[in-house]
Amino acid sequence: xxxxxxxxxxxxxxxxxxxxxxxxxxxxxxxxxxxxxxxxxxxxxxxxxxxxxxxxxxxxxxxxxxxxxxxxxxxxxxxxxxxxxxxxxxxxxxxxxxxxxxxxxxxxxxxxxxxxxxxxxxxxxxxxxxxxxxxxxxxxxxxxxxxxxxxxxxxxxxxxxxxxxxxxxxxxxxxxxxxxxxxxxxxxxxxxxxxxxxxxxxxxxxxxxxxxxxxxxxxxxxxxxxxxxxxxxxxxxxxxxxxxxxxxxxxxxxxxxxxxxxxxxxxxxxxxxxxxxxxxxxxxxxxxxxxxxxxxxxxxxxxxxxxxxxxxxxxxxxxxxxxxxxxxxxxxxxxxxxxxxxxxxxxxxxxxxxxxxxxxxxxxxxxxxxxxxxxxxxxxxxxxxxxxxxxxxxxxxxxxxxxxxxxxxxxxxxxxxxxxxxxxxxxxxxxxxxxxxxxxxxxxxxxxxxxxxxxxxxxxxxxxxxxxxxxxxxxxxxxxxxxxxxxxxxxxxxx
Amino acid sequence: xxxxxxxxxxxxxxxxxxxxxxxxxxxxxxxxxxxxxxxxxxxxxxxxxxxxxxxxxxxxxxxxxxxxxxxxxxxxxxxxxxxxxxxxxxxxxxxxxxxxxxxxxxxxxxxxxxxxxxxxxxxxxxxxxxxxxxxxxxxxxxxxxxxxxxxxxxxxxxxxxxxxxxxxxxxxxxxxxxxxxxxxxxxxxxxxxxxxxxxxxxxxxxxxxxxxxxxxxxxxxxxxxxxxxxxxxxxxxxxxxxxxxxxxxxxxxxxxxxxxxxxxxxxxxxxxxxxxxxxxxxxxxxxxxxxxxxxxxxxxxxxxxxxxxxxxxxxxxxxxxxxxxxxxxxxxxxxxxxxxxxxxxxxxxxxxxxxxxxxxxxxxxxxxxxxxxxxxxxxxxxxxxxxxxxxxxxxxxxxxxxxxxxxxxxxxxxxxxxxxxxxxxxxxxxxxxxxxxxxxxxxxxxxxxxxxxxxxxxxxxxxxxxxxxxxx
Numbered sequence: 024x025x026x027x028x029x030x031x032x033x034x035x036x037x038x039x040x041x042x043x044x045x046x047x048x049x050x051x052x053x054x055x056x057x058x059x060x061x062x063x064x065x066x067x068x069x070x071x072x073x074x075x076x077x078x079x080x081x082x083x084x085x086x087x088x089x090x091x092x093x094x095x096x097x098x099x100x101x102x103x104x105x106x107x108x109x110x111x112x113x114x115x116x117x118x119x120x121x122x123x124x125x126x127x128x129x130x131x132x133x134x135x136x137x138x139x140x141x142x143x144x145x146x147x148x149x150x151x152x153x154x155x156x157x158x159x160x161x162x163x164x165x166x167x168x169x170x171x172x173x174x175x176x177x178x179x180x181x182x183x184x185x186x187x188x189x190x191x192x193x194x195x196x197x198x199x200x201x202x203x204x205x206x207x208x209x210x211x212x213x214x215x216x217x218x219x220x221x222x223x224x225x226x227x228x229x230x231x232x233x234x235x236x237x238x239x240x241x242x243x244x245x246x247x248x249x250x251x252x253x254x255x256x257x258x259x260x261x262x263x264x265x266x267x268x269x270x271x272x273x274x275x276x277x278x279x280x281x282x283x284x285x286x287x288x289x290x291x292x293x294x295x296x297x298x299x300x301x302x303x304x305x306x307x308x309x310x311x312x313x314x315x316x317x318x319x320x321x322x323x324x325x326x327x328x329x330x331x332x333x334x335x336x337x338x339x340x341x342x343x344x345x346x347x348x349x350x351x352x353x354x355x356x357x358x359x360x361x362x363x364x365x366x367x368x369x370x371x372x373x374x375x376x377x378x379x380x381x382x383x384x385x386x387x388x389x390x391x392x393x394x395x396x397x398x399x400x401x402x403x404x405x406x407x408x409x410x411x412x413x414x415x416x417x418x419x420x421x422x423x424x425x426x427x428x429x430x431x432x433x434x435x436x437x438x439x440x441x442x443x444x445x446x447x448x449x450x451x452x453x454x455x456x457x458x459x460x461x462x463x464x465x466x467x468x469x470x471x472x473x474x475x476x477x478x479x480x481x482x483x484x485x486x487x488x489x490x491x492x493x494x495x496x497x498x499x500x501x502x503x504x505x506x507x508x509x510x511x512x513x514x515x516x517x518x
Numbered sequence: 519x520x521x522x523x524x525x526x527x528x529x530x531x532x533x534x535x536x537x538x539x540x541x542x543x544x545x546x547x548x549x550x551x552x553x554x555x556x557x558x559x560x561x562x563x564x565x566x567x568x569x570x571x572x573x574x575x576x577x578x579x580x581x582x583x584x585x586x587x588x589x590x591x592x593x594x595x596x597x598x599x600x601x602x603x604x605x606x607x608x609x610x611x612x613x614x615x616x617x618x619x620x621x622x623x624x625x626x627x628x629x630x631x632x633x634x635x636x637x638x639x640x641x642x643x644x645x646x647x648x649x650x651x652x653x654x655x656x657x658x659x660x661x662x663x664x665x666x667x668x669x670x671x672x673x674x675x676x677x678x679x680x681x682x683x684x685x686x687x688x689x690x691x692x693x694x695x696x697x698x699x700x701x702x703x704x705x706x707x708x709x710x711x712x713x714x715x716x717x718x719x720x721x722x723x724x725x726x727x728x729x730x731x732x733x734x735x736x737x738x739x740x741x742x743x744x745x746x747x748x749x750x751x752x753x754x755x756x757x758x759x760x761x762x763x764x765x766x767x768x769x770x771x772x773x774x775x776x777x778x779x780x781x782x783x784x785x786x787x788x789x790x791x792x793x794x795x796x797x798x799x800x801x802x803x804x805x806x807x808x809x810x811x812x813x814x815x816x817x818x819x820x821x822x823x824x825x826x827x828x829x830x831x832x833x834x835x836x837x838x839x840x841x842x843x844x845x846x847x848x849x850x851x852x853x854x855x856x857x858x859x860x861x862x863x864x865x866x867x868x869x870x871x872x873x874x875x876x877x878x879x880x881x882x883x884x885x886x887x888x889x890x891x892x893x894x895x896x897x898x899x900x901x902x903x904x905x906x907x908x909x910x911x912x913x914x915x916x917x918x919x920x921x922x923x924x925x926x927x928x929x930x931x932x933x934x935x936x937x938x939x940x941x942x943x944x945x946x947x948x949x950x951x952x953x954x955x956x957x958x959x960x961x962x963x964x965x966x967x968x969x970x971x972x973x974x975x976x977x978x979x980x981x982x983x984x985x986x987x988x989x990x
Contacts, residue, residue, distance in 0.1 A: 031908060032905070032907060032908050032911060035908065035911045035912055035915055036911055038915055039911060039914050039915040039918055042915065042918035042919055042921075042922050043918050045918075045922050046918060046921050046922050046925055046952070049922065049925045049926060049928075049929050050925060050948055052929055053925070053928060053929050053932045053944065053948060054944075056929075056932050056933060057932060057936075057941070057944060060936065115572075170561075170564050170565065170567075170568075173565070173568045174567050174568045176568070177567075177568035177570065181570075200713075201565060201568070204711060205568050205569075208570075208573050229713070235713060236713055237713060238710070238711050238712055238713040239713070240579055240710050240711070241710070241711055243579050244573065244577040244578075244579045244580075244710075247577070247578055247579060248577075278578050278579065281578070282578065377640075377642065412640050413640070415638070416639050416640045419637040419638065419639060419655070420637070420639065420655065420657065420660065421657060422657025422658070450638065451638040452638070453635075453636035453637055453638050453652060454635055454636065454637050454638070456636070457635045457636050458635075
């Protein structure tokens with residue numbers, strides 16, 4: 024049969040009708056959806072209003088636990104569990120409230136439900152209930168069940184339910200990457216030492232089996248959350264033949280050590296019992312690992328050791344052939360206890376890599392006033408242009424210029440004046456100019472500063488002082504300009 | 519004479535065939551994208567229930583990010599934008615505002631508001647840019663740096679920002695945009711959780727016109743008053759919620775809006791940064807990274823997620839809309855032309871075999887086909903080559919299809935984020951989704967056609983859209 028134009032017209036008409044109905048259908052869904060959501064939120068708000076204070080009261084101890092539990096058990100309906108879950112976990116509990124919340128969730132039957140769901144033991148729900156109860160669909164439709172299992176794992180982590188850790192550790196092997204990730208995070212929240220090896224094993228798998236869908240960063244983040252005592256479980260990983268595993272293990276230990284050291288400046292890893300083997304591994308093996316990433320991560324951990332060998336090992340890493348190892352070594356040395364090594368850190372100011380130079384500048388500053396003095400002395404004596412630039416950069420970024428200008432105004436012969444003079448010679452005058460432009464309040468400072476700086480012999484100085492001082496409508500400052508422009512003897516005194 | 523008539527009829531038939539195939543292929547793919555996006559966005563939204571942001575916020579392994587804001591004559595909004603990003607909820611964030619030779623008071627406002635001091639910092643031009651005039655910092659606010667440079671265009675400004683960036687990832691943000699507080703956390707989530715190196719992550723850009731903005735925050739979401747802006751609200755929803763989500767699911771992402779996206783700095787530097795070759799530097803960068811990945815046999819991921827929200831001002835006048843759409847179309851054509859070797863190139867997988875041809879045939883050339891169609895088909899009716907009734911039906915079919923796609927976008931919004939709370943707003947959105955294809959579509963089509971003409975004439979002019987601060 025030939026395909027006539029009439030047939031085309033019929034087909035197009037049919038398509039048009041179909042699409043028009045499709046439009047109406049979508050509009051209908053939008054409206055129905057909006058109405059359902061409105062009903063849902065109205066109910067949620069009503070429950071919040073009624074039971075929110077009860078939960079808050081139970082958690083804070085203002086309401087007797089049994090009374091609060093009894094009241095919460097009043098909540099009925101097909102969505103009871105869902106609503107209870109929403110109400111109980113809506114606000115993050117303070118650490119003192121956590122035990123009460125855990126007990127509440129256990130007594131309300133929530134924990135049991137979450138555990139069952141996580142283990143895959145879900146009641147087959149009726150179609151009607153599936154439609155009424157928000158998570159009903161996820162239970163009914165098998166391939167969506169990972170949603171409800173993941174949510175259950177998350178909830179167990181939120182209340183830090185310790186006894187659930189074996190279930191969560193098992194969930195790390197689940198085919199769903201979502202559930203694996205949530206389980207890892209929940210285990211990190213619970214921090215049960217027994218779950219640490221399971222996470223480490225998973226980390227190994229993530230590295231050795233490239234097809235795995237769980238990200239290494241998620242696992243690393245979970246491992247880092249554990250107490251430092253667990254770090255010794257990483258010893259086999261630190262000795263693993265795979266360099267990436269060694270790197271990740273060293274990185275995890277570094278993160279743990281950094282966290283401890285952040286709260287306690289006197290922290291030393293090897294002064295805590297049980298960590299000796301770990302400390303030795305870093306000092307004797309990982310600092311000399313063939314993988315530069317491992318050496319780089321090792322630097323910071325070594326810096327947190329009381330062992331007298333740590334200083335020399337770190338200084339050895341300062342001479343590493345790979346720039347980022349040197350960078351991490353310098354950063355690791357940036358603490359006052361290594362101030363005696365300032366001379367060695369200073370050598371890093373001449374490093375070929377700018378990031379190492381920058382880290383060295385910051386490390387010297389971290390050594391306190393003595394480090395700053397050394398930095399200024401280096402700035403004045405070095406012929407290395409890159410080194411000078413880097414130090415000038417840091418002086419500005421760290422906001423040290425006002426301090427230098429004030430010192431210069433107070434004492435024209437100090438190191439600070441020489442530093443400012445060098446900055447002017449280098450053309451780094453914007454910050455100083457901005458300071459001098461700040462107004463009448465700084466008149467005396469400005470006058471003294473220009474007078475003192477004007478004594479310097481470098482030819483760039485008068486060139487800079489003239490435009491700075493001449494336009495200023497301040498009789499106390501303007502005269503400084505011609506005086507600085509006057510010819511000078513080689514020793515810097517006026518002729 | 520007979521020969522000419524034959525040629526004419528043959529040509530018209532060919533053209534009609536092209537229009538019909540364009541209609542069915544284009545809309546077919548859009549429908550596929552819509553269905554995929556409905557499923558994906560719905561599922562993603564459910565997954566958010568257990569993907570707490572606290573873990574990213576509190577983890578010490580969350581990578582730091584630099585937000586790079588290129589600004590040229592943005593005195594109206596640059597303070598709002600900068601203030602909003604400085605309050606971004608992210609563990610470690612630096613902000614680099616690049617003043618690209620503004621002739622208005624953009625730089626002065628920044629300096630005065632944030633008490634910045636001019637400094638002579640080191641500039642390492644790993645990516646070549648126009649000369650830098652100065653750096654402005656406040657030592658008490660070390661995470662904000664303003665770079666003032668000579669005018670070199672948006673890609674040049676972005677490259678200057680990347681040169682000053684020290685973090686492994688950077689986020690590009692248009693100076694006329696406002697981030698939601700947790701947008702960066704949400705944008706970084708796929709980067710952090712992906713087992714594959716995610717080099718680009720894009721979020722959703724929503725229309726700020728009509729919304730209430732206070733202290734760099736959108737405090738009340740509402741629809742704009744003018745019809746032109748309302749049409750754009752629907753258009754943005756369609757483009758972001760199902761266009762980009764669908765392509766992301768298929769692994770065929772070719773466009774990540776540079777108005778708000780996170781990039782892996784090292785990879786961007788490897789590919790040479792943002793290129794000046796096209797006027798849509800964001801798309802060009804994405805395509806360039808696809809190239810780089812294939813050439814270097816690297817497995818990369820570029821993701822799009824629909825919950826990190828950036829609010830932006832859409833053009834409020836026809837003139838500005840025209841400028842914006844011409845530039846987008848011109849940039850699309852330039853980028854596709856520049857990387858034409860990707861077309862049906864098996865090495866590029868789905869991008870080369872599906873996404874690239876679709877963007878070329880439907881998005882770029884489609885503007886010409888559709889535009890000419892409005893003239894050629896009536897001609898065919900006049901010459902009795904197509905029955906008028908069929909033509910009319912076809913027009914109705916196309917309107918109904920367009921309406922279906924736009925209403926689908928509103929449905930997606932309703933299924934997921936429901937940013938427009940009132941029933942009145944919802945009804946307005948549905949109405950504008952339905953009537954978008956009558957008038958507005960043709961207007962945008964005209965601008966797109968102009969964009970193609972500019973491409974054919976070799977224009978490289980970057981048309982600046984001036985914003986007037988339309989948020990309340």
